[in-house]
Amino acid sequence: xxxxxxxxxxxxxxxxxxxxxxxxxxxxxxxxxxxxxxxxxxxxxxxxxxxxxxxxxxxxxxxxxxxxxxxxxxxxxxxxxxxxxxxxxxxxxxxxxxxxxxxxxxxxxxxxxxxxxxxxxxxxxxxxxxxxxxxxxxxxxxxxxxxxxxxxxxxxxxxxxxxxxxxxxxxxxxxxxxxxxxxxxxxxxxxxxxxxxxxxxxxxxxxxxxxxxxxxxxxxxxxxxxxxxxxxxxxxx
Numbered sequence: 001x002x003x004x005x006x007x008x009x010x011x012x013x014x015x016x017x018x019x020x021x022x023x024x025x026x027x028x029x030x031x032x033x034x035x036x037x038x039x040x041x042x043x044x045x046x047x048x049x050x051x052x053x054x055x056x057x058x059x060x061x062x063x064x065x066x067x068x069x070x071x072x073x074x075x076x077x078x079x080x081x082x083x084x085x086x087x088x089x090x091x092x093x094x095x096x097x098x099x100x101x102x103x104x105x106x107x108x109x110x111x112x113x114x115x116x117x118x119x120x121x122x123x124x125x126x127x128x129x130x131x132x133x134x135x136x137x138x139x140x141x142x143x144x145x146x147x148x149x150x151x152x153x154x155x156x157x158x159x160x161x162x163x164x165x166x167x168x169x170x171x172x173x174x175x176x177x178x179x180x181x182x183x184x185x186x187x188x189x190x191x192x193x194x195x196x197x198x199x200x201x202x203x204x205x206x207x208x209x210x211x212x213x214x215x216x217x218x219x220x221x222x223x224x225x226x227x228x229x230x231x232x233x234x235x236x237x
Contacts, residue, residue: 002047002118005029007037007063008080009055013103017050020107021114034058041067045075048117051097053081053088061088064095074180076117080105093219096181100216116211124184189224201228 004026006017011032018028029046031037034057040046053060060079067073079092082103089100098120099113178186192206199205206228207214221228 001025001027003027003029003044004114005031005037005040005046005049007031007034007049007055007060008052009033010052013052013080017105017110020110024111024114026114034060034063037063038066041072047075047121048114049075049077050101050114051077051079053079053084053092061092061095064092064097068096068181071180076121078113078117090219093216094223098216119211124187185224188220189226192221192224192226196226196228203228 004021006014006021006028008014008017009032014030014032018030021028029040031040033055037049037051041049051060051064060081064073064077064079067077073096076098077096078099078101079089079097080101080103081088084100084102092100098117101110101113176183192210195206195209199209203214203217207217210217212220
């Protein structure tokens with residue numbers, strides 16, 4: 001069960017999402033505007049936020065910027081709108097939103113996006129734990145990203161982050177001195193570079209492997225500064 005914050009000025013949307021997510025076993029907190037969303041966030045970090053873009057007091061993108069500026073964007077946020085443009089969706093993704101759902105939202109699409117968001121949150125929590133383990137010979141361990149074998153390897157340092165490579169399996173060691181967003185972006189950048197390299201730059205196969213829709217995958221790679229074409233050429237070389 002997850003704690004999910006739903007922010008939308010339309011009562012019908014709030015009630016519908018609350019019913020669907022409640023049936024899935026989640027605890028749902030409702031906010032009808034940005035001020036109520038701020039109060040809910042101040043009361044504790046939700047596991048995931050569904051955030052409407054167009055609201056009467058403060059729009060969702062502005063609220064997203066506030067959370068990012070104040071270091072409060074520590075949970076996955078899925079934006080929702082029936083009127084937003086592609087530019088607005090791209091901007092929200094650049095700020096830190098992980099997905100965008102267009103209204104009316106199909107139930108299966110909603111549940112798939114929510115599950116992906118919750119999985120990402122769990123992976124973000126597990127990743128630092130894996131990263132801080134001593135680098136020494138150890139059995140192969142299973143993670144949601146495939147098998148990661150921890151072995152003693154030369155490590156190169158970059159902005160407080162170290163990476164060692166054992167065959168096709170990357171090993172990450174992220175410093176706790178990095179701000180959360182930078183550490184998350186660094187991990188995601190290496191994660192996608194790893195899969196793009198293994199799949200020869202095929203966006204279709206990487207989308208299937210990572211469980212992301214192609215549109216969101218393209219936006220995510222652009223946000224992280226990852227260029228699939230260069231990785232494909234490098235892999236072929």
